[in-house]
Amino acid sequence: MAGTIALGAAATSITRTRATTEPALVRWTLIGVVLVFLGLFLAVPLAAVFSEALGKGVAAYFAAFREPDALAAIRLTLLTASIAVPVNLLFGVAAAWAIAKFEFVGKNLLITLIDLPFSVSPVVSGLIYVLLFGLQGWLGPWLAEHDIKIIFAVPGIVLATIFVTFPFVARELIPLMQAQGTEEEEAARVLGAGGWQTFWRVTLPNIKWGLLYGVILCNARAMGEFGAVSVVSGHVRGLTNTVPLHVEILYNEYNSTAAFAVASLLAMLALVTLAAKSIVEWKAQGRFGAGKRTAAEGKGR
Amino acid sequence: MSIEVRHITKTFGDFAALKEVSLEIPTGELIALLGPSGSGKTTLLRVIAGLEAADPGSGAILFDGEDATSRSSRDRQVGFVFQHYALFRHMTIFENVAFGLRVRPRKVRPSDGEIRERVSALLRLVQLDWLAARYPSQLSGGQRQRVALARALAVEPKVLLLDEPFGSLDAKVRKELRRWLRRLHDELHVTSVFVTHDQEEALEVADRVVVMNEGRVEQVGTPDQVYHHPANPFVYNFLGNVNLFKGRVEGGKVHIGDMAMELPEQMRPDAETAVVYVRPHLLEIDHQPRDTNHFRARVEHINPAGPLVKVELVSEWGDPVQVEISQERYRDLRLKKDAEVFVTPKEEKIFVEKYSI
Numbered sequence: 168m169a170g171t172i173a174l175g176a177a178a179t180s181i182t183r184t185r186a187t188t189e190p191a192l193v194r195w196t197l198i199g200v201v202l203v204f205l206g207l208f209l210a211v212p213l214a215a216v217f218s219e220a221l222g223k224g225v226a227a228y229f230a231a232f233r234e235p236d237a238l239a240a241i242r243l244t245l246l247t248a249s250i251a252v253p254v255n256l257l258f259g260v261a262a263a264w265a266i267a268k269f270e271f272v273g274k275n276l277l278i279t280l281i282d283l284p285f286s287v288s289p290v291v292s293g294l295i296y297v298l299l300f301g302l303q304g305w306l307g308p309w310l311a312e313h314d315i316k317i318i319f320a321v322p323g324i325v326l327a328t329i330f331v332t333f334p335f336v337a338r339e340l341i342p343l344m345q346a347q348g349t350e351e352e353e354a355a356r357v358l359g360a361g362g363w364q365t366f367w368r369v370t371l372p373n374i375k376w377g378l379l380y381g382v383i384l385c386n387a388r389a390m391g392e393f394g395a396v397s398v399v400s401g402h403v404r405g406l407t408n409t410v411p412l413h414v415e416i417l418y419n420e421y422n423s424t425a426a427f428a429v430a431s432l433l434a435m436l437a438l439v440t441l442a443a444k445s446i447v448e449w450k451a452q453g454r455f456g457a458g459k460r461t462a463a464e465g466k467g468r
Numbered sequence: 469m470s471i472e473v474r475h476i477t478k479t480f481g482d483f484a485a486l487k488e489v490s491l492e493i494p495t496g497e498l499i500a501l502l503g504p505s506g507s508g509k510t511t512l513l514r515v516i517a518g519l520e521a522a523d524p525g526s527g528a529i530l531f532d533g534e535d536a537t538s539r540s541s542r543d544r545q546v547g548f549v550f551q552h553y554a555l556f557r558h559m560t561i562f563e564n565v566a567f568g569l570r571v572r573p574r575k576v577r578p579s580d581g582e583i584r585e586r587v588s589a590l591l592r593l594v595q596l597d598w599l600a601a602r603y604p605s606q607l608s609g610g611q612r613q614r615v616a617l618a619r620a621l622a623v624e625p626k627v628l629l630l631d632e633p634f635g636s637l638d639a640k641v642r643k644e645l646r647r648w649l650r651r652l653h654d655e656l657h658v659t660s661v662f663v664t665h666d667q668e669e670a671l672e673v674a675d676r677v678v679v680m681n682e683g684r685v686e687q688v689g690t691p692d693q694v695y696h697h698p699a700n701p702f703v704y705n706f707l708g709n710v711n712l713f714k715g716r717v718e719g720g721k722v723h724i725g726d727m728a729m730e731l732p733e734q735m736r737p738d739a740e741t742a743v744v745y746v747r748p749h750l751l752e753i754d755h756q757p758r759d760t761n762h763f764r765a766r767v768e769h770i771n772p773a774g775p776l777v778k779v780e781l782v783s784e785w786g787d788p789v790q791v792e793i794s795q796e797r798y799r800d801l802r803l804k805k806d807a808e809v810f811v812t813p814k815e816e817k818i819f820v821e822k823y824s825i
Contacts, residue, residue, distance in 0.1 A: 350554035353519055357541050357548040358568035358623055368571070372558040 216434050219427035231417075231428035239405040240413035241432070243321065247396075247409060248389040251328040255385050259336025260378065264370070266337075267344030268352065281337050284330055292330050293398025296323055319401030324409065327395040332388045339381030340374055347373055376451030380444060387440040391433055469545075469626035469659055470495045471516060475527035478511055478520065485511040486522070487683040496657045498650070500670035503680035504706065509663045510551075510631055512680070516661065517629050518544045531626070547620030547658075549630040553612045555604040561615050562600040565590055568623035590618040593652075610641040617649075621656075630662035634669065646673050667707045671695060679703050701819045704745050711751065711789050713744040722818055725785060727761040731818060745817045749792040752812040753779065753801060762812040765789055767805050772798060779803065781811065 188194070221228050231237060262281060266274060284292060298304050300317040310317060317323045351373065355365040371378075393411040400407045402416065410433060417426035471493040478486040485508045493499050501509040514520040516529060518541030528537045536544060556564050563570075565587045569578055578586065591597040594614040604612055613633060620628060633649070634642040650673050653660055664670050670677045671691040679686045679694060679702075687699040698704035715724035722729045722742045729744060754762075765781035768788070777798040781789040789811065793801075803809070 350550050350552065351556055353541075354548065354550060354554040354556075354619075355567070355571070357517060357519070357544075357546060358571065358619070359542050360567070360571040361542065364571045368567070369556055372556075 213434060216427055216431050219423060220431040223424045227424050228428045231425035234425070236405045236408065237413060237429060240408045240410050240429070243324070243408065244390050244410040246321070247325050247328050248386055250325050251332055251389045252382060252386050254329055255333045255336050256378070256382055258333055259340060259381060262337040263340035263344050266341050268349050278341070281334050284332070284334050289331055289392065289394030290398055293327050293395035296327055296399050318399055319403065319407060321407065323399035324396050324407060327399045328389050328392055331392050331395045332385045335385035335388060336378065336381035339377050339384070343374055343377040376447055380447045380451070383440055383443050383447065387436060390436055469532050471627060471659065471661070472530040472533070473512070473516065473527070474530065476512070476515055476522045476529070477526035478515060478522050484683050486515070488527070489683070489685055491678060491685060491688065493659060493661060495659055497675045498653045498660045498673065499662070500674035500677045501661060501663045501680060502665070502667060502670040502677050502706070504665060506682070507680040508683040509680050513629050513631055513661060513663050517541055517546050517548050519548070545623070545626045547623065547625030547628045549616045549620050549628070549633055551632040551635050553604070553616040555612055555615060555619070557604050560600065561591070561596065561602050561604070561607070562587055564604065564615060565619045565622050567619065586622065590622055594618045609637050610645055613637065613645060625658065628658050628660040630660065632663050632665070649673060671707070679706060681706070698817065701743065701745065704817055709748050709790060710745045711748065713746070713787070715742055715744055716740060717742050717820070725763050727763060729761065729816060729818065742818050742820045745819065746813045746815070748778070748790040749776065750813060750815045751789070751791040752814055753791055753793060753803070754810045754812065755801065757810045758812050760812055762810045765809055765811050767803055767807045767809060770803060770805065781809070783811070
């Protein structure tokens with residue numbers, strides 16, 4: 168009797184495996200395709216960047232950063248990110264708050280508009296600013312009269328960067344805040360908390376991991392943006408070159424060691440971003456069960 | 469604090485959730501708002517709390533006789549317990565309960581020591597002091613519900629409002645908690661209103677029950693009043709299982725099959741049809757006909773599980789009839805499926821159909 172039962176159990180476990188997975192051949196083919204693809208398109212180029220950068224020795228690698236133009240480019244990139252990221256942080260939180268917690272006319276239009284920078288080519292984003300603020304643009308003559316420089320100057324670069332990166336924080340927060348609903352805020356209000364108290368004590372702690380995640384992505388894009396910035400920058404060495412633009416210039420001058428050395432900075436930024444992103448995701452999951460699902464939803468944009 | 473609701477109307481787009489609702493709740497009472505989903509009971513509770521604004525110009529909410537209609541929910545001094553608890557998920561249980569005290573303006577905020585004392589006392593009151601350092605996600609549903617209650621009580625509200633407080637708990641915990649809520653209310657005597665769709669819950673816990681339907685108040689009364697003297701068929705129907713028999717009115721009597729029942733005097737004698745309602749436990753089954761009113765029926769199904777035996781019958785005119793008899797009676801009768809029996813109503817409730825030309 169016992170034998171029959173054991174046999175029956177074994178039979179079910181076999182059928183279950185067959186029923187729930189694909190044959191080994193299919194599985195390994197799929198995994199293989201993914202690995203080859205990742206290797207060709209990610210790992211090899213990344214390795215190439217570092218090997219080219221270090222090709223002429225460590226001294227040549229570091230020499231690339233001691234150049235004044237390179238230092239200026241790094242400074243400008245840091246400056247741009249340090250303005251664009253906080254601005255988009257504020258905008259993103261405000262937009263997500265408005266969309267997730269209130270009903271108003273034009274809400275869907277606002278959501279669509281937030282996505283605009285994702286759907287528009289960065290070059291077009293840059294051109295919009297040239298059209299607006301350029302010498303031949305709508306506001307150009309007025310700006311020239313008052314001696315305000317936006318295009319081919321730092322303000323233009325910052326504006327273009329803000330435009331390109333503004334969906335990141337908002338897009339991250341909207342699904343998260345929508346999933347959390349408004350009950351906790353209502354509870355806080357009935358308990359006597361004011362608007363600011365509710366925001367700082369209830370809303371912000373609930374979204375902080377999603378917010379951090381959005382900020383990390385926003386920062387990575389702000390530092391790495393090429394297209395839009397390229398259009399408005401004018402490529403003035405030491406003045407309006409960001410790191411990505413500096414890499415292009417070096418490369419065009421056949422100074423490939425320096426180009427790859429500076430490019431490796433961006434590559435490292437990407438690696439740090441990935442690591443930070445993973446830590447944030449892991450933290451957000453470990454914290455509270457409810458956050459796990461929403462963080463995953465937010466990711467699958 | 470007493471609450472008065474005066475002619476409150478609330479619409480969401482085209483949907484009227486509350487239609488001219490008026491209600492008086494005296495100080496210290498425990499009131500149940502009872503009704504099916506969509507009857508407007510939760511909306512009424514939220515309007516009282518100030519979480520929802522009534523339609524402009526539609527009426528007023530008075531607290532202790534003072535107009536509170538335009539008062540913000542912050543200043544209404546109500547405690548609100550949400551259906552899904554709405555605990556602050558990133559705070560410990562202790563901090564959840566302390567929240568209402570911590571957000572007070574500095575002048576009226578208790579010191580840290582006082583807060584600690586007050587919160588501990590409340591957590592002891594809800595028997596959860598041993599969980600103070602946990603997070604809401606680590607608690608069971610019943611425990612979360614009690615934390616939500618302690619949090620609402622921390623600000624010493626004048627009114628306690630509870631939205632389906634036991635709605636998402638399993639049957640056993642639910643019964644325990646509602647008895648506990650009743651005891652707690654007897655201790656604290658704070659005016660309380662709770663929303664429920666469970667008639668048993670409302671009848672067991674509340675001092676008075678407000679039966680609502682489609683945005684209107686159908687009846688207000690003690691559990692005894694609404695159960696035994698329902699104002700209309702809806703209330704009778706909603707407060708328990710009923711069998712309904714349609715009859716024609718002739719000579720001051722309702723005739724159904726061979727039965728004739730006396731019409732209550734206040735009923736209109738010109739009505740043509742009346743509906744007779746009888747609760748399943750108020751029908752008697754017998755093998756022999758009695759000399760009182762009775763009708764014939766055939767046994768369709770018997771469910772003997774539970775304190776009462778539920779018997780489903782088909783009446784002589786083909787309608788299904790539910791009867792509940794005691795286990796003892798069931799054994800004496802030796803009922804079998806398809807048996808022919810005689811059914812006698814012990815007590816019935818007659819409502820004359822609304823007469824239209």
